[in-house]
Amino acid sequence: MGQEAKPPYFLGIDLGGTNIKAGVVDRAGKPLSRADLPTHAEKGPVEGVQRICQVGRQAIEKAGLKLADIHSVGVGSPGPMDLKRQIIINPHNLPGWVNLPLAEKVGKELGLRAVLQNDANAAAFGEYWAGAGRGVNSLVQFTLGTGIGCGVVINGVILEGEHSHGAESGHIRIALDRPRYNATGLYGSLEAYASAKAIVERAQESMATGWRSSLENILARGEELTAKDVFDSAAAGDPLGEKLVEETAFYLAVGAVNLMHVIDPNVIVFSGGMIAAGEMFLERIRYHVRRNALPVPAAETLITYAQLGTDAGFIGAAGCAQSKFATSRS
């Protein structure tokens, strides 16, 4: 437990298709503990809720606290969900978890007030509260993974939308001509061009049309190509790798520009595994943003990387609990 930490404490849970991560945070969003377990989503939602609560209890214990010390709990989950009804509908990577009132189930099991939030929204709220957006008024975050998640926070409030589809901005359409589809079957989306999965697909397509690349060696060894391989090849001077990374920076800049021309936030944050590519990649994104945005937002909007790593999800989920249950008292 942190030396200066004082109650109230909030429990945050970040539910994913593969792992459940949890942590206890203080009123400033500082983590006092971390715990995780595999989700085993295939075992179904009843056992799933038990495991979520198990990870939560582990996090509380690791923080040197008791359940009675916890003010409330927030749960971040993959969508689609109905935030007004606080249920998850049928998440792609939680098969069989259908129309599940996740906040109610977890809250009842732990004896705590509980709130459900979209995972990308929760991660954005984490960075807003305690990370790259600390102190700003509004933030847009893109989480770059197999897909592209997005979260928007304005004046401390998550943009949930009227049908829980606020900030589903991996699905904004940026290119109409080329038939690149994403998992939803919609073509031309940001996700279809700039997700980790899309980068691998674009590499394979380029090689299929005659590009020579050091990436061919990976395929020749029978290994699976990853987005990291593409970034590594670019760092080593592979021309195809360099081309793909530069194009990815451009696509992400277009995503940023489009959100700047809708939300006009103080800061655009990129998070997820891809930011391991480092400062050079961020500079290329910034370059394309400056060239493609209107002059004022181009000059004024901070474009940066996330700071909380994989903690952002549970920190933000805990922050949602604080926002919902602890705003007018301490």
Add this chain to the structure above:
Amino acid sequence: MGQEAKPPYFLGIDLGGTNIKAGVVDRAGKPLSRADLPTHAEKGPVEGVQRICQVGRQAIEKAGLKLADIHSVGVGSPGPMDLKRQIIINPHNLPGWVNLPLAEKVGKELGLRAVLQNDANAAAFGEYWAGAGRGVNSLVQFTLGTGIGCGVVINGVILEGEHSHGAESGHIRIALDRPRYNATGLYGSLEAYASAKAIVERAQESMATGWRSSLENILARGEELTAKDVFDSAAAGDPLGEKLVEETAFYLAVGAVNLMHVIDPNVIVFSGGMIAAGEMFLERIRYHVRRNALPVPAAETLITYAQLGTDAGFIGAAGCAQSKFATSRS
């Protein structure tokens, strides 16, 4: 003056590059009067402010009221502007009106509290308050003219953005491959494809590449081609006209879908001269929205036309005055 109208009354002004329109509205956003004058922007901002106030006084008189009956005034103006400082910076169609504290000038001249708002934001707020969005929680409006304006209202609050560039969504990028530029020099924007100006350009480009069309007759007469001509030709069965109208519906649907995947509003409203194309055109936009949005927003989001016509600007500007100055009293 409306029979059932009761104070407070608000004055709304809609400043354009060509005309100034004003009206008095009641607390429900109902217009009691309308007045207008040419802007004569070229005569500069000092005379401009005088003319704005002249139109405002005419509207008050036409409503059978006196200046003392008016609670406060809202002014909608073309941007760019700095809403925090309440100044217009250098609007393209108000040349020489630079860094002008328009609200302060108008307010001082009339002796009323005054607020400045972006014209497209004001029009969106008008429809939200008293038109197509009456009773909903959130609205996105696209105003289709020479350019494409946009306004977003969430929970009764205009999305102004941190740098007064909220909802500059005519400038979202929807196509990356084709070098179609708009007035800002940014290529591939919604405005570069679907504004009235872009429709005419696309018609001319198609004819230049060999399309035969009844539109050639207009050019042969030495007349200037308009977007209305294109819509009229489509209605008369001209194949090029039909193609251009269908493509325009698709582009506007992509704009709507992108805002649905960021804001997720209750309703998307299209306004401006182009909606004279009627219900068939709206149905084509709806068709493409349903095919290109995620399932929940595709099913739940109302796509409709504006209801207030050219009154929306002054009604919304008056509504901004009410929001700012009359929220906690009557």
